[in-house]
Amino acid sequence: MPSMRDIKEKIASTKQMRKITKAMQMVAAAKLNRAQATAHDYSAYADQLREVVASIASTITKDVSSKHPMLASRPVKKTAYLVITENRGLAGAYDSTVLKYTQNLIKEKHASEDEYVVIVTGKVGLSFFEKRGYPVELSKTDIPDALTFDDVLDFSKKVISLFDNKKIDELHLIYNHFVNAISQTLVDKQLLPLTDLENKPAAKVEYVYEPDEDEVLETLLPLYAEGQIYGALLDAKAAEQAARMTAMRSASDNASEIIDHLSLSYNRARQAAITQEITEIVGGAAALE
């Protein structure tokens, strides 16, 4: 049985830990708020952009000859997976769900290493893939919590140029989608080539394209793809903060539970010591009579 002093020390250290996890929980909550606000600002842009791209794409698909390379599916020799993880850990199962899913997906779909590459953001994912010898084509580990478009512009340009240069023929995004503060779901969607545009043609407006459709698509589609990557990163960021908040909350709860438990044992030990002392005194007094 541990001594009273041991228990007391343990209680003190657990209390310290609880303080830290509580602080982290609150920091994550604040960051989550900010991430949600940024994501909200971005959604106005994304919706608008999507509408234009969709309306152009719907007119253009009739004329197959003028298909932009980003819209056309070509034989897939190499698939790229853009996996979004985070830098620090301490966010529960946030990273492991994404990483496990990717691992299984690759195992299922690809027989040899020549068929795919991995593009990864976040230190956790990078070390995971490097340790296991996956072909990592590109990585980015310096994504700040307060994400802006400029921070990721270079990265998304690089990713898209891989597709343009035919180094990859398909690009999938794998990340945690933010549903609400307590739940995140895994998303696996194909970004390039852009195939999911025609599903809902927005308000039918016949636009005039100046100078012509191809020229407009030339600037529009890269903008759209970059925006999608940025949007995914924002979404993942919000999900990360939410996951961290939940993880830290349950860590704090667990710490409280342990403290309760330890306090109980401490009191028992104290009572046992007192009882023993009394017995000893009584015993001693009885021996003197």
Added chain:
Amino acid sequence: MSTVHTDIVTPAGKVYEGDVHMVCVRSKNGELGILPHHLPIVAPLEIALVRLKHEDEKQVDYVAVHGGFIQVSREKITILSEAAERKADIDVERAKKAKAEAEKQLDTLHETSEGYAEALKKLKRSELRLSTAALNDTVPEA
């Protein structure tokens, strides 16, 4: 005189929102001046200044728009761009620094080398920021 609702939207949120009488942009094909009830049109933009004239012809808002495109529909005008700043929001010091940097980069690079286009773009952006910030608030006599 009529007005048209105009938004300038970037990934960082709405930069500009308001009812204006005329929007002047520089598209890849040349200058466009768009009045209310314009034909629906979509055009890519240069890195250039956008002028938004208010109804009374006295007040003009200036926004530096870095590429992107303009979309005119029946009810409203939307300018979508990676980055845009209103005249008042421009950080002159930062733009000056960026300009010097871009110039230095351009000096060391050859036209055919890899980063040339990027550096040129950067120079254009910083120059646009500086020229926008230096504009006079009074409307030039038309």
